[in-house]
Amino acid sequence: MLGFRQMSWSSAEAQAPSEQLCEGVAAVVAARQGMETPLTAVAEAFEELVRGMDADGGELRVAPFSDTCALVSVLFSSLGMAFRFAEMEYVTKVNDLIGAGKSYRTLSDILDKDIQNDCVKKQGSHSRNLRRVRLGLGLIKALFEQFLATEGSLYDAATIAYGQVCAPFHSWAIRKAVGAGMYTLPTREQLVVRLNETDLSVQKQMRRYIDASSPIIEYIDNLFLSRNISLDW
Numbered sequence: 421m422l423g424f425r426q427m428s429w430s431s432a433e434a435q436a437p438s439e440q441l442c443e444g445v446a447a448v449v450a451a452r453q454g455m456e457t458p459l460t461a462v463a464e465a466f467e468e469l470v471r472g473m474d475a476d477g478g479e480l481r482v483a484p485f486s487d488t489c490a491l492v493s494v495l496f497s498s499l500g501m502a503f504r505f506a507e508m509e510y511v512t513k514v515n516d517l518i519g520a521g522k523s524y525r526t527l528s529d530i531l532d533k534d535i536q537n538d539c540v541k542k543q544g545s546h547s548r549n550l551r552r553v554r555l556g557l558g559l560i561k562a563l564f565e566q567f568l569a570t571e572g573s574l575y576d577a578a579t580i581a582y583g584q585v586c587a588p589f590h591s592w593a594i595r596k597a598v599g600a601g602m603y604t605l606p607t608r609e610q611l612v613v614r615l616n617e618t619d620l621s622v623q624k625q626m627r628r629y630i631d632a633s634s635p636i637i638e639y640i641d642n643l644f645l646s647r648n649i650s651l652d653w
Contacts, residue, residue: 444518445490445511457616458494459625465491466632473639479528480639483521489514489553495560498614502578502601505594506586510556513549520546531643541653551653554640559585561633564626567608574605589653 456464465488473480493514496507524530527550534540534547541548562585566577579602587595606614612622644651 444486444515445493457621457625458491458498459615459617459622459629462488462491462495463625463628463632466629466636470632470635473636476526478639479526480636481521481526482517482524482530485527485636486514486517486521489557490518492557492560495615496556498606498611499578500606501604502598505598505601506556506559509552513552513556516544516546516549517553527640527643531647535647540649550640551644551651554637555585555589557633558637561630561637564630568623568626568630574608574611575602578602578605 469480469484469488472484493507493511496503496510499507520530524533524546530546530550531540534542534545539545539547559581562581563578566580567574570577579599582598582602587598590598612619615622617625641651
């Protein structure tokens with residue numbers, strides 16, 4: 421089991437080769453290193469993403485979206501072994517979208533192309549990876565909401581968040597493994613230290629992420645729903 425440690429921007433680069441971030445995600449994280457705390461960087465990036473979406477007439481461009489999502493990988497890392505399953509899948513999917521940003525301008529373009537090719541739900545498709553990234557954003561959002569709503573343990577907050585967002589799409593075996601892994605989560609105090617925040621600043625930055633990520637999550641959901649694609653997968 422990993423020992424508890426203070427979270428830093430460079431921590432992802434120090435992992436074993438099998439756990440390293442994909443190249444595209446690692447480059448985005450490295451570019452923000454030293455500029456601010458990880459949680460502050462994520463909150464600011466999502467606020468900027470919302471402003472960009474508004475400026476583009478409600479369209480969400482792939483490149484800034486995927487770059488912003490890449491920063492969230494550091495938040496998954498701060499949770500340690502318990503959320504390693506989510507971090508590994510999330511990073512792979514975000515890296516795919518970073519590559520897709522070279523060929524597609526907006527998320528709508530990605531979905532429309534996959535609909536045309538009848539591969540929206542196909543393993544490895546950009547649309548399927550977008551759906552998985554959206555779940556990752558929602559998982560962190562739900563975790564922060566639970567963290568702020570109660571003074572209970574991080575275990576309780578994470579268990580509720582996982583049950584709300586990811587458990588409905590996971591097999592019994594995965595749910596059981598995740599449940600066992602929850603016992604390796606840091607305490608609330610240790611998480612604050614890992615994120616380089618204080619008790620007061622972590623609450624402020626978590627609220628910023630919740631507020632800024634909400635319209636992005638809603639936008640992605642509506643992309644699928646407006647094309648008669650359900651969200652039960």
